[in-house]
Amino acid sequence: MLCAPQGVGKTTLAHQVIRARIGLQDSVLGLPVARGKRVLLLSMDRPAQARRAANRIFGKDDRKLLDDRLVVWEGPPPYDMAKHTDILTAMCEAAEADTVVIDSLKDAAIGLSEDEVGAGYNRARQKAIAAGVQVLELHHLTKRGPNGAAPNDLAGVYGSVWLTSGTGSVILLWGEAGDPVVNFRHLKQPMNELGPFNVIHDHASGVSSVQNTADLIELARYGGPEGLSAARAAEAIFDTKTPTAAQKEKARRRLDKLVGSGQLVKHDGPTKTSPATYYLGLARAS
Missing domain, CATH: 3.40.50.300 (P-loop containing nucleotide triphosphate hydrolases)
Known part of the structure; x- marks a missing residue:
């Protein structure tokens, strides 16, 4: 529909x-x-x-x-x-x-x-x-x-x-x-x-x-040593400064899919409640 x-x-x-x-x-x-x-x-x-x-x-x-x-x-x-x-x-x-x-x-x-x-x-x-x-x-x-x-x-x-x-x-x-x-x-x-x-x-x-959409690979590249969080990805995907919890979760799933394909690498936060950070995979970074 x-x-x-x-x-x-x-x-x-x-x-x-x-x-x-x-x-x-x-x-x-x-x-x-x-x-x-x-x-x-x-x-x-x-x-x-x-x-x-x-x-x-x-x-x-x-x-x-x-x-x-x-x-x-x-x-x-x-x-x-x-x-x-x-x-x-x-x-x-x-x-x-x-x-x-x-x-x-x-x-x-x-x-x-x-x-x-x-x-x-x-x-x-x-x-x-x-x-x-x-x-x-x-x-x-x-x-x-x-x-x-x-x-x-x-x-x-x-x-x-x-x-x-x-x-x-x-x-x-x-x-x-x-x-x-x-x-x-x-x-x-x-x-x-x-x-x-x-x-x-x-x-x-x-x-x-x-129209040109948010490129999560490029966002991770621009993030450099700070990487890319699901919250920042959600801001870019949904064009908002205050993404909802659901939007952050959707962004996280997209990022995890890129991790699964080897394009990104995921680093979990120091605690269970700390957000994960995403970086370029080795092939992309080289």
């Missing part, structure tokens, strides 16, 4: 995932994407606007290839997916698609804030997944975080808890409508956390990229 306020690039990012799944590019935001067979795009939220956005990124691609590997449905689905839980899988089967992009979730079922509706839609989603379909859903938020900041948990996602409970990942894009730079946060992870980092949207081309 990719959730965000209006106008910050959900559809733009989804189009790039589509291009990768149909073999027109290898990665999105610098991350590899496995190629699929065919994508079904349910363009239900302002399809005319979405079509204009698609022309920016698909405009120069081979039309025959697009016709073969991308199927587009514009407008609402034939039935409410929460009430007719087989319809999503049936639409994917009819399109012979192994990937479906739902733009957006509010148009797939009516009354998503109700648990009965959320549970019904989740049943439809799980049936599609069980049939071997990869599901990407674009969704909206219900509120901002404290003092107008970005939501920092799943409570900010609009609708029933069943909507997020049934997902593998929930990603938040945060910014103001039309911003060229927005923030990417991984609110729910099946395994390892991705980000946070900033995403730069090139609206003219429809291509997005990751």
Whole structure:
């Protein structure tokens, strides 16, 4: 699930995932994407606007290839997916698609804030997944975080808890409508956390990229004999002078992963309560 306020690039990012799944590019935001067979795009939220956005990124691609590997449905689905839980899988089967992009979730079922509706839609989603379909859903938020900041948990996602409970990942894009730079946060992870980092949207081309992120190896190098602590790493990763305990723990896990790969060396503090310090591994230091 990719959730965000209006106008910050959900559809733009989804189009790039589509291009990768149909073999027109290898990665999105610098991350590899496995190629699929065919994508079904349910363009239900302002399809005319979405079509204009698609022309920016698909405009120069081979039309025959697009016709073969991308199927587009514009407008609402034939039935409410929460009430007719087989319809999503049936639409994917009819399109012979192994990937479906739902733009957006509010148009797939009516009354998503109700648990009965959320549970019904989740049943439809799980049936599609069980049939071997990869599901990407674009969704909206219900509120901002404290003092107008970005939501920092799943409570900010609009609708029933069943909507997020049934997902593998929930990603938040945060910014103001039309911003060229927005923030990417991984609110729910099946395994390892991705980000946070900033995403730069090139609206003219429809291509997005990751803004330079904190390089823990370089931070350890700059730390010299004092090394790098998890607290200092968290400050750089999360762009804050007062990282939370959870942010420090996430930074520590990243540092320990670099220790496991031999890129950093960990020195425990003199006491059990003293923070560990991280230094460049021998190969990096030479």
